[in-house]
Amino acid sequence: MNNRHSFPLNCPICHDQRFSFFRGTSHLQKCLGCGVVLAQPETSPERYSEEYYTSWGASSDELEHTRFLKQKTFCRWLSDLEKVVKPGRILDIGCAMGFFLEVANRRGWESFGVEISPFSADAARKQFGNRIHNGTIMDVSFPCDFFDAVTLFDCLEHMPDPVAALSKIRMILRPGGVVLISTVNVDSLSCKLLGARWPHFKPEHPVCFNSSSLATALKAAGLQPIRLKPAVKNLSVRYILAYFRQYPLPGISRLLQLLTTILPDCIARFPLPLQFGEMLAMARKS
Numbered sequence: 618m619n620n621r622h623s624f625p626l627n628c629p630i631c632h633d634q635r636f637s638f639f640r641g642t643s644h645l646q647k648c649l650g651c652g653v654v655l656a657q658p659e660t661s662p663e664r665y666s667e668e669y670y671t672s673w674g675a676s677s678d679e680l681e682h683t684r685f686l687k688q689k690t691f692c693r694w695l696s697d698l699e700k701v702v703k704p705g706r707i708l709d710i711g712c713a714m715g716f717f718l719e720v721a722n723r724r725g726w727e728s729f730g731v732e733i734s735p736f737s738a739d740a741a742r743k744q745f746g747n748r749i750h751n752g753t754i755m756d757v758s759f760p761c762d763f764f765d766a767v768t769l770f771d772c773l774e775h776m777p778d779p780v781a782a783l784s785k786i787r788m789i790l791r792p793g794g795v796v797l798i799s800t801v802n803v804d805s806l807s808c809k810l811l812g813a814r815w816p817h818f819k820p821e822h823p824v825c826f827n828s829s830s831l832a833t834a835l836k837a838a839g840l841q842p843i844r845l846k847p848a849v850k851n852l853s854v855r856y857i858l859a860y861f862r863q864y865p866l867p868g869i870s871r872l873l874q875l876l877t878t879i880l881p882d883c884i885a886r887f888p889l890p891l892q893f894g895e896m897l898a899m900a901r902k903s
């Protein structure tokens with residue numbers, strides 16, 4: 618099936634009009650201008666139900682393990698951020714249940730969140746009250762120059778118009794304020810090896826970046842890229858298994874299932890620093 622007509626005529630990042638189908642697929646298009654890979658958007662709030670969050674281990678029996686892993690990662694990433702901006706007001710877009718906001722709060726930040734899922738926003742509100750907005754960055758209003766930092770972890774690739782979102786972020790950042798982003802990288806080794814079977818190609822990721830297209834998006838929004846490196850996350854065998862149950866990959870899912878039956882629980886839950894085809898980028902509002 619040829620879905621070319623349902624794709625935009627212009628790249629939403631660099632406005633180039635030249636595309637090729639990614640690795641012979643009909644549902645993924647690569648912009649020849651900036652290298653971004655576009656999928657047909659499917660990002661309605663209904664997608665982000667309670668069931669959606671079980672894919673990354675947010676079910677009640679795994680919640681504490683997920684919080685432990687994610688907060689270990691967030692501590693390292695926040696340390697990176699604090700090297701360039703001192704604690705002040707911070708906004709986490711796609712804050713989910715508020716695990717990052719808990720870390721930021723403990724380290725002296727005044728924390729705010731935006732979350733599209735009513736289920737997760739309600740969970741975050743139990744701690745952060747009306748500092749959590751249930752919706753998107755496009756429909757929330759904050760004063761101009763309000764935040765010292767804005768974070769988007771595994772969130773920008775969910776947005777059909779990332780440049781519009783980054784422009785809004787620029788507006789609410791103070792001059793000298795910093796945005797920290799973790800997102801997918803289509804130039805990563807895992808994407809090269811897996812091609813169209815790469816797990817990050819999924820309906821809720823309409824815009825999959827590489828370093829060049831991410832830099833182009835940041836500059837188009839008036840933000841100055843200052844750092845970019847591979848994103849290292851703390852993951853456990855148990856956590857990865859929950860992910861591949863939701864997004865099965867032949868061979869790997871079965872291997873992980875086997876591993877969790879063999880491994881003692883303390884090993885299956887051990888946090889391993891891993892890199893799965895994502896990057897961590899920082900940019901500043903001048």
Ligand SMILES: [Zn+2]
Binds near residue numbers: 629630633649650653
């Ligand atoms: Zn482009």
